[in-house]
Amino acid sequence: MNKAIIKVSELRKDYHVGEMIVHALRGIDLEINEGDFAAIMGASGSGKSTMLNILGCLDKPTTGEYLLDGVNMRELNKNQLAGLRNKKLGFIFQSYNLLPRTTALENVELPLFYNSKIKAKERKERAIHALEQVGLADRMDHMPNQLSGGQQQRVAIARSLVNDPVVILADEATGNLDTRTSYGIMELFQKLNDEGKTIVFVTHEADIARFMKRNIVFRDGRIQKENAVTGRFKATELIEALPVEEDFES
């Protein structure tokens, strides 16, 4: 049995909106194991974004426990949480969030800047390695505006890999991309997962969720159902099956 990277029990999150209390999460129990590739699904307002924020140590639960790689995040202060994010987590966003007018390489280096143990030389080497992993080693001097959406997201993925995190958290990572490019990104995720990366992927698209090993569906702040994916999509095969878009080839 793989060890649990994420262990959540009885997790609740309440928001105060004026006089009202919004119960965003109403008792979540969840385990994500090493090597897992889980989709967190659900309609908007289901609590999946709140869950991701808490998993990403950007927000604290109202009650309940959250152990990330054996560390109980309730016991940590703001700065320690930042350190945890820096060393154990990788974030991927829907809108890439790359720094404008900054080369791909420098964008990938960004998390390492906040780790004072890593010197400039190692920082660069690791960033280059991460870009190689996502197949963009030849674009490292390109600015974000010189890259396509898919390439920008690959740079963002490289950025999430560069600190060798225990888990990668992706928030609608394919939401801004067309089908073919989305499949390309999913192919990359599947490759990374095959290499042993643990990935939690928030999405509302059912077809994207089928690339993963496990689907967790949220509804009204609770886990509605949880199941292993049967008939899992293989991105490589699907891309080959896609019709050739001749219009764009010429």
Added chain:
Amino acid sequence: MNYTNLTKIATNALKRNKFRAILTMLGIIIGVGSVIAMLSIGESSKRSIREEMSEMGTNMIYVLPEAEQRGGVMRDNSNVKTLTLSDLEALQKEVKNITAVSPQVSSGGQAVNGNNNWPTTIYGVGASYLSIRKYELEDGRIFSDKEIKTLAKVCLVGKTVAENLFPDGGDPVGQTIRFNSIPLKVIGVLEEKGENGMGMDQDNMLIAPYTTVQRRMLAITHIQSIFASAVSEEQSDAAIEEVEIILRRQHKLKEGEEDDFVVRSQAEMLEMVSSVSDMLTLLLGAVAGISLLVGGIGIMNIMFVSVTERTREIGLRMSVGGRGQDILMQFLIEAVLLSIMGGVIGIVFGTGLSYLASTLLNMPFVIDTQAVGLSFLVCSVIGVFFGWYPARKASGLNPIDALRHE
């Protein structure tokens, strides 16, 4: 915290927005530049005035009659008759701290030589006047005691007068010119001295024995002022005191009565001019300082805009492990770098400006190192002061909200 990394982050952020950085620095550049230029130009103009004023005489002291009030009417100084030749003799004999003394009477008029004429002033003085006022003879000689006694119709001409009365470049010495219809034989030409500190042409003058001007031109027996040289600059205060005591005795002034004369020294005048120019420098410096302040506020504005504009960037930085204090330091370093770079460029700019000004205005080039140091210090302080608030705002952002910011 790793300052090397944070400085790198801050410089990268500035490099990404070069144009905005330059615009932001502009306020500081102009502020620092003008502070340095103003203080330096003030200092060099003070020096140039000092230099020019010391050209006016050697430790000069001069005595003027004080205008008396008669029935509420202030009288023109030149008509006051309180200074007499016996005062002069008394000063000559008794004041220990002066080396030379000369009376002065003057009259304005037209100097004529053949077809050429020129408006000028004739100064009736003693032979020691030249050394007191630092005039040199270019040609000819000064008049003798005998010529003074005999009211000789002789004169020395200043360069401006010589050039205008003898435009062909002929030697004026030995020629006879007329001043207010009185023929005067030119016995010497004065060396050119240029303008004095007040911009007056010191070469537009004739010099004659004081007796000649007194009797033949003005028909008076009193003298209008007395010029003397103190032994040294340090002794000029002592000399003034002596002169005052002797003149009070001469004028039979009782205790409690006010002086009917004024004694002034070059040192006093220097101080006066210095204090005026110090005041001006201070004023200009203050105005420039305000522009520096405005520049600082400009930095704050831009940093605020920048924090808002880069909210997502801040959120991203926080999500990849940037702590609040890292974000704070980044923005603070950006602000300080902006103001220090602006300061350095401003120092170069201000130095260039004061060099230009001193060259154009023909003044000595002085750089007020204190001003340079001060404005550099002020820059750094401005950077921290005006950078702090926006930086605090940035560091206090909630990463979740910051990431969602549109």
